[in-house]
Amino acid sequence: MPAAVFPQSEYETRVERTKAKLRERDLDAIVLSDPANMNYIAGYDGWSFYVHQAVVVTRDHPEPVWVGRDMDKNGARATTWLSEPNMRAYSDDHVHSPYDLHPMDFLADVLGDLEVADGRIAVEMDAAYFTAKSYTRLGSKLPDAELVDADLLVNWIRVRKSDREIEYMREAAKISESAMLAGLDAIEPGVPEYEVAAEIYDRLIRGTDEYGGDYPAIVPLMPSGDHTGTPHLTWSDREFAEGDPVLIELSGCRHRYHSPLARTAFVGDAPDAVERTAEIVVEGIDAALDAVEPGVTCERVEKAWRETIAQYGVEKEDRIGYSMGLGYPPDWGEHTASIRPGDETVLEEGMTFHMIPGLWEDEFGVELSETFAVTSTGAETLAEFPRRLFSA
Incomplete structure (x- = not known):
């Protein structure tokens, strides 16, 4: 085996x-x-x-x-x-x-x-x-x-992955895409949160037409409504309502290798403040990914994010990513390199990270993430999923 x-x-x-x-x-x-x-x-x-x-x-x-x-x-x-x-x-x-x-x-x-x-x-x-x-x-x-x-x-x-390890992470990313789409499609007013979680789990385990999925090291995280400023809540019996922001963070798993993916949805028409925050997050992610290449430090990648969002008067103190891949509950992270100020870990080809620079305000949060591998030419994002705010 x-x-x-x-x-x-x-x-x-x-x-x-x-x-x-x-x-x-x-x-x-x-x-x-x-x-x-x-x-x-x-x-x-x-x-x-x-x-x-x-x-x-x-x-x-x-x-x-x-x-x-x-x-x-x-x-x-x-x-x-x-x-x-x-x-x-x-x-x-x-x-x-x-x-x-x-x-x-x-x-x-x-x-x-x-x-x-x-x-x-x-x-x-x-x-x-x-x-x-x-x-x-x-x-x-x-x-x-x-x-x-x-x-x-x-x-x-474990930080530097072999070609086969990264291929399993690419396969996990395909599962993540399918599960995220299922979750977003299931959100609508009157639907209980657990029903959306069930749709996500169904796709996480069924995988793709070519291969199945495994249980992820972290359950799908789904804070909604007033709780989207708290990123690590799961789901409840609560029904989604018009005007709810919803965060979804999940990961497909293939031979214990993960490829996390996070997106934010809004039930109904999103207020301008939420739309604008999402645009800032996306612009910051783009800048950080553009900064990735072998020889660059983790803190330099974070600096690209921080300088981008600072143009809009936004600050974020937390790390925006971490090395990850192979994992069991309670975590898919490797507890090593982090994309944060002061982390002088030098990026090498074959390293893989989950970049998740969410912005969590008192009344709402916006969370988008990408899993990427460091290649000889820059960052390869493993999932192919629209990087934007979704409407449910």
């Missing part, structure tokens, strides 16, 4: 790049608990991140080692490129255990088998699924080890 997603040689290249980083930082091993990093290195893909799991990479062991729940081992067999000895499963009595057992106890034994129990081991301290108890328990079981923060080691390796 993983060979259908990426050839084994691509996974092996990722592992070698990770091992090189371990040597640079004088680390003996890294324990990956971020599901996206586990997938990136080993190919593992399952909804099992609600229990503790990991992929371990050491400087000397030839393959990564998957560590997870016994009932998920068949999932590792189905989705990873790893050989059988490198899939290690703990028994179910480690899950919510009444016997003072914990998956980190088992992981500690695996690290001992890999001869790194007394080494410098990086753990993903800020990953969503690596808990405080995991850290303290693993440390207690490895008294001779030095546990250090992995500091987004693999996340930064």
Whole structure:
């Protein structure tokens, strides 16, 4: 199954790049608990991140080692490129255990088998699924080890995408286009918000005529009416009414790769203030995309946006984009480079970003976004969807 997603040689290249980083930082091993990093290195893909799991990479062991729940081992067999000895499963009595057992106890034994129990081991301290108890328990079981923060080691390796990764993101963009069109078409007075969400989800999963979609790392975000100044709300039983602004942010997903897309609609005729704000956002996005090319910094791209909107007396303090691609709930972002003042990350060919420079006022918000890849000649926007305010 993983060979259908990426050839084994691509996974092996990722592992070698990770091992090189371990040597640079004088680390003996890294324990990956971020599901996206586990997938990136080993190919593992399952909804099992609600229990503790990991992929371990050491400087000397030839393959990564998957560590997870016994009932998920068949999932590792189905989705990873790893050989059988490198899939290690703990028994179910480690899950919510009444016997003072914990998956980190088992992981500690695996690290001992890999001869790194007394080494410098990086753990993903800020990953969503690596808990405080995991850290303290693993440390207690490895008294001779030095546990250090992995500091987004693999996340930064993921920043530059291969051609196949970007192709999956292009496919995700086609799904995003279809889902956005379905959502916009479904909005009209008297229709409950959840009905629009249902239409969006239908397209996200059905995908295109050529391929299906996967569940996205973030659910469709759909604040409307008075709530469009708050970008991260979802949907409710509320019915759309004449005069409502509506924000839709969503993403298609293909082999866990995303291509987010956001647009704003207005139920009925939009007031001049909303129309004008949308025009400013579009002009700013155009300027920022035009600034993208290899060798330019993230902050320089943001500056093009900021200088454009400043002509109209508008300021925005938040970042306007971030590196993203492969992801699991709760996020499709990579937590690395951001398009913001002060971020001196230099753009390279193969990087991918979600640019989402919304303007949120007290009474309404306008949100448009594009996912783009950095190419040798500039920015390639992955979706082909009109960049404007929509009327419902």
